[in-house]
Amino acid sequence: MQTVAAAITMVRDDVFFLKAWLRHYGRLLGRENCYVINHGRGAEVAELAEGCNVIGIPGDPHPNFDMKRWRLLNGHVNGLRSYYRHVIVGDVDELVVLDPAAGNLLDFLAQQPLRRVLTPVGLELIHRPDCESLDVGECLLGPRRFLRHAPHYSKPCVLSLGTKIARGGHFSQASKLNTPEPLYLIHLKYCDYTQYVAAMDRRNRVTQELGVGVKQAAIGQHWFAEARGEDSATFAAFAALPLAEAFDFSKVRRRMHRSWKPRGETGYWQFDRPEADRQYVLPDRFFGLV
Template identity: 60%
Template sequence: MKKVAAVTMVRDDLFFLRAWLRHYGEMLGRENCTIVNHGHGPEVAELAAGCNVIGIPGDPHKNFDMKRWGLLNGLLDGLRRYYDHVVVGDVDELVIVDPETGLNLPEFLDKTPTGRVLTPLGLEVIHRIDLEMEPITDRILGPRRHVRPAPHYSKPCIVSAPARLSRGGHYAQYGELHAPEPLYLLHLKYCDFGTFTQVMNQRNAMTAQVKADPKKAAIGRHWFAETRGEDRAIFEAFAELEMIDGFNMKPLRRRMHRTWAPRDERGVQGYYHFKRPDYSTQYVLPERFSGVI
């Protein structure tokens, strides 16, 4: 079987780290999981026991995201020399394979050619607080079944070719689009209302230490308290998204292919992208996805 590694960076996001470890640690083996422990958090180190944990200083910095992806690109390039496929992304992003295939991620990648970059379709798991009262315990899908299309999270995140990723991992210096139909990237930021509030409080506290201008800092705008919005209103608005019957993602992937083109990444040539519209729709995941993460 082909060798597969996963790599992420985390600071105090223990809810998402537990989900990440359950997902990749169980499928790939913890010895094939690399976690950058930003700030040398003792709880992160304890949870990630058995993984390759790299502790780094946690000093706040206005160009945090730029520094972070410089480090992740270096790790990606090095790991790619030892593994057939490397999965890289934020700790609240998990790549899954449609259970309809009967395969998990390493089994799917074992049948996938190397020397390419794979882009799963991005879906955001949303907590419908008006419908989903069951708390999340050991699994997220089941208690949470609603998703909305998230093209911004259709990321080139499974790498087996020389390819540098942009800040945030949204684009790659790779000229072909490989988006296999069974692959999805689930973004978990909005999967639980209580967790969202807790995580955002932590991130706002971190950026407050930096005293940076949200318009100039290389940090996502949602990390700043002044651009955060009201938490409950964000989740109540999910009920207003148009519900689409069925679970047909082929039109979304066709749009990715149809709009594929070179991108000028702030003057850096070589990146490629597709159009990322804001969809105002939602879907209910089929029952077969329950328990996948």
């Protein structure tokens, strides 16, 4: 049994993303090293995650849902670090991937020094309905081949150091920034129009049950119907993003390091996160990886 790396996430009903998460980490790490917190004890989640370590918890809606979630994830990550060299933590629609030109993720992590936090460059896999099929199927990379740089998802999510991660997973209290060149975090939220609509409908129902507004809840603004916007317009806008000439993020990493600084008096650290201004074409070597 390998003890190089484990992966942990929390999920409630998002079975499309859970299937991708399980395929990715189950294949790379082994299901026995995958930890799925089943928020609401959903039967389908438990069935899909068979062979993983499934932890069922109550699913009552709560305005401080995200704070509670990351308090729980922080505790589990710090516990699992006693048994694994590295722990990968994040939302179920986020996958840490290694450029295939650099080998496979497990071997890569086995060679990384301990007592550090790794921050992959964040990329959003985007569905271009103007030139891609409507139904993506199970294989995502290949049928979907456009991405946009997403600084908000360059998260400190691979840990071999005892530290605290902020709500949402966007910041940590580790003062050293490590951005390995071949490491990426791929965010799947926009990878399929049909699945996006279904997921947003579920999130809007959750916040509607809470009966509070954006300012009264410690939940991402995107969970609220009033902040959603028009779905078709959101996806149509992807086609207008300028196309980058090369799949190269060396300048992005340098900019992250140049702007690295304390996040006020919070104890967390951050880099500047400019808005995405271009899209990229995924190299063929990534096809089939997820």
